[in-house]
Amino acid sequence: MALVIEGLTVIYNTKGKQEPALQDIDLTIQTGEFVGILGRSGAGKSTLIRSINQLVKPVAGHVNWNGTDMTKLSGQALRQARREMGMIFQHFYLIPRLTALQNCVLGRFGYRPWWKNLLGIVTAREKEEALAALDRVGIGHLAHKRVDQLSGGQQQRVAIARVIMQKPKLLLGDEPVASLDPVTSNQVLDLIKEIHHSEKMTTILNLHDVELALKYCDRIIGLAHGRKVFDGSPRQVNDKVLEQIYQK
């Protein structure tokens, strides 16, 4: 199962001014790849990640996922396709007043009838699965704590447990360790990599830390001014490549 991006172009309309954020991006990512996206602030990294699952709508181009063009989907079809795409964010996007367990169960919501979600009905089996997911990310003992009482690293673990519950085929990470200290960043990336392998996922992460990207990713995509300027293995990333990626 491959992700094939062709001619992807995103233009934001800011106060009547048309700002191109991504320009004509072509990219094919094979199943099982662990890809890091590097680039200066404003290079288009978040826009690229978010246009894969259509949180951002491109003005041109295609995002083919498993033979389906995501850009053509809307409504129920888009929701179904998104179930296969898990997402983790810099600021975790958990519901603060809910417990770790309750947040984790939200990972299954895309698979349940709307009325069950509305009524907040959670089955014993879903609870069991959520507990197992929290155990797996090392915070089973915090299952009944509200997430706003957890540390950043613990909150990101809850978000990863929520992804485990969702069982996605593609994991998209928008700066998942940018708010964490260096030790916790490594622990969280170790965990993401372990789950990537065990769940046979394809993973694409925006990372602003070059060292971490080179350590964890099998492939690096460099963006500058909304264009792809590098695509290769971490071993190929030398000073000249970094200069190209981080050009002003």
Ligand SMILES: Nc1ncnc2c1ncn2[C@@H]1O[C@H](COP(=O)(O)OP(=O)(O)OP(=O)(O)O)[C@@H](O)[C@H]1O
């Ligand atoms: N919702 C938006 N409306 C208007 N312009 C936007 C919007 N989101 C991003 N942009 C602009 O698009 C460009 C790319 O932004 P994007 O957030 O994708 O970059 P980034 O590489 O992820 O940056 P950072 O590392 O700072 O998060 C920037 O010039 C940004 O100002």
